[in-house]
Amino acid sequence: MLLKPLRTALAVIAMTAPVATMAADASPTLEAVIAAPHRTPEFVARDVWRHPLETLRFFGVKPTDTVVEIWPGGGGWYTEILAPYLRERGRYVAAIQPVSLPQTDDYARRGAERFRAKLASNPAVYDRTEVAEFRPPERAASVPPGTADVVLTFRNVHNWMEGGYEAAAFEAFFAMLKPGGTLGLVEHRAAPGTSREQSIVSGYVTEAYIRALAYAAGFVLAGSSPVNNNPKDSKDYPEGVWTLPPVLRLKDKDRDKYLAIGESDRMTLKFVKPTH
Incomplete structure (x- = not known):
């Protein structure tokens, strides 16, 4: 008589349990992690612009990899996907800005604190996340050399350009x-021909400049993907890329116009470190 209620209870538990509670010899699929209930609803809404499934597949991230994500940000958008995906058989290292350096501004310090709080808030998902520090040249080697299968970075190059250490960053990767x-x-x-100075102000970087940084560090281009392209983005806004969502720096001014454009046009590039 109790069999049916018991089955119902077990089904509810299975649907609500975190992805990370799977057997130790198993890993969730990317699809399962992206659809999991632990993800922040506001982050899920941005999947239409960030395409996490297609992007991570293009980069070839496997559940057995050691993955270093550079500057995941206080919200940890990709952390919500990478941490549970790599938890059982891989290794996820979040390389955040070092709060102890005088060069680290208050915004970055608050972001680092918020990121650590996020990890502590859900140990079933984030308990195996490793936190390293990254800000070259002072903390370029926080991750031991030759230990990562994949290094990932999302929308950060313009920040390193502003700090003047973009070349050192690629060398560290x-x-x-x-x-x-x-x-x-x-x-x-950025549009071809955009200067370095313009990129720092606008947040848009030319693909040629990023390729040059990667080649100078020793990388070989393995491919590019159109998955995060947005042809509606004209890249000529009063507050640079931050005019567009999700920041919407102009607030209510022309809000519908910028919402209709969506998030920025983004290059998606895959580089490989040669084997010899």
């Missing part, structure tokens, strides 16, 4: 990776 390892990069794409 190259050092972190094993031979044959992958650097997966997404960045706001």
